[in-house]
Amino acid sequence: MQQGWLTKTFKGDRIIWGLVVLFMIYSLLAVYSSSVSVAFMKHGGNTTYFLRSQFLMLLLSLGIIVVVHYLPYRIYSSLAGVILLFSVGLLILTFAIGARVNEAVRTIEIPGTGFRLQTSDVAKVALVLYLARELSRFQGELKNFMMVSKNLMLPVAVICALIMPENLSTALMVFGISMIIMFIGRVPVKYLLAYVGIAVLVITLFISALLLFSDDSRVPTWEKRWKAHFSKNVDDDANYQSNQAKIAISTGGLFGKAPGNSTQRNMLPQSNSDFIFAIIIEEYGLLFGAIPLILAYMILLFRGITIVKKCETAFPAYLVIGLIVMITVQAMLNMLVAVGLFPVTGQTLPMVSWGRTSVLVMSFSIGAILSVSRVVNARIKQEELPEEEKTDEGEKIYEPAKA
Numbered sequence: 001m002q003q004g005w006l007t008k009t010f011k012g013d014r015i016i017w018g019l020v021v022l023f024m025i026y027s028l029l030a031v032y033s034s035s036v037s038v039a040f041m042k043h044g045g046n047t048t049y050f051l052r053s054q055f056l057m058l059l060l061s062l063g064i065i066v067v068v069h070y071l072p073y074r075i076y077s078s079l080a081g082v083i084l085l086f087s088v089g090l091l092i093l094t095f096a097i098g099a100r101v102n103e104a105v106r107t108i109e110i111p112g113t114g115f116r117l118q119t120s121d122v123a124k125v126a127l128v129l130y131l132a133r134e135l136s137r138f139q140g141e142l143k144n145f146m147m148v149s150k151n152l153m154l155p156v157a158v159i160c161a162l163i164m165p166e167n168l169s170t171a172l173m174v175f176g177i178s179m180i181i182m183f184i185g186r187v188p189v190k191y192l193l194a195y196v197g198i199a200v201l202v203i204t205l206f207i208s209a210l211l212l213f214s215d216d217s218r219v220p221t222w223e224k225r226w227k228a229h230f231s232k233n234v235d236d237d238a239n240y241q242s243n244q245a246k247i248a249i250s251t252g253g254l255f256g257k258a259p260g261n262s263t264q265r266n267m268l269p270q271s272n273s274d275f276i277f278a279i280i281i282e283e284y285g286l287l288f289g290a291i292p293l294i295l296a297y298m299i300l301l302f303r304g305i306t307i308v309k310k311c312e313t314a315f316p317a318y319l320v321i322g323l324i325v326m327i328t329v330q331a332m333l334n335m336l337v338a339v340g341l342f343p344v345t346g347q348t349l350p351m352v353s354w355g356r357t358s359v360l361v362m363s364f365s366i367g368a369i370l371s372v373s374r375v376v377n378a379r380i381k382q383e384e385l386p387e388e389e390k391t392d393e394g395e396k397i398y399e400p401a402k403a
Helices: 002-009 014-042 049-070 074-097 119-137 145-163 168-184 189-213 219-230 240-252 276-310 314-338 357-380
Strands: 099-101 104-110 115-118
Touching: 014 049, 014 276, 014 357, 049 357, 074 104, 074 119, 074 145, 074 314, 104 119, 115 119, 115 357, 119 145, 119 168, 119 314, 119 357, 145 168, 145 189, 168 189, 168 314, 240 276, 240 314, 276 314, 276 357, 314 357
Parallel strands: none
Antiparallel strands: 099 104, 104 115
């Protein structure tokens, strides 16, 4: 009876549901361990502050996944433009009333709640939804450079331009994810290379303008991070975070120091968010920490591709591949930063790092993926679906690119 209740409640790809549970377990264990000292000092000796906060967020995120995975995925196609405009408004609002945290204005504080919304997280998901819709609408017109530039590239440029002044790394990640999605969507490579060239020129001019006309910019921070990563002749302060993460990973070894025995959590800034992967390796080692998490994200990518292959129409296929690419790219960037193979970017580990907006946005993304999985599985099994979830005759059929 219990298994029947679970099957009726949690529909869609069961392996993805299992991965969600795995991510949540890692999250609770790692967030609690990595934040004990910070919680004790900043929250009046309450060592469980971050644990309770993360538990509530994960409980809320589970509810979001359940609700979203029951919604017809066609809703996102209908609302993609509205959601994108809303996210643009949020980014503009961030410049006007955003809260300054860690020398950057990236969040909006919702009055009376203390909740800070990271608007770039909302924008990147909105952009994925929009690109999925436009790629499905214009499948036969993707060789038209002006059409692609206007309907696909212009929104990408606007979102990235609004994110870039305060968060260059996120803007570059969003741009890269968009290029991958458009490449998968069969936009000609020569167009994508042209956009990359234009982006490089724009970023160069933007940074030059900041250096010439602005005394209060993020350029020194960006410069310090890149020098800290590529140059051997940098001071210890500039390379502090990376060095502490490397110490955590090297001392963790194959089996780790055991849960709760991290020493670098007391010295590593953002140990419960940006560098949580390093703490996981320190406590659980490569065998029980790093490898299972890497495999989990790879399995998530594989399951997403499996769902795409089952899709009969274009939009759900592009929606799933876009969201899966977004999640796995961010996960890989976080891990590469933690092990010192990439400059510090400030990206969280999806569904594992402590956070609020990030957890909620990733939960919505997984819920949308499961929504598509639920529908395609029902169609394969010839189960009845609500009328609004049936394919319209006018919707273009998705045809995978030929090898």
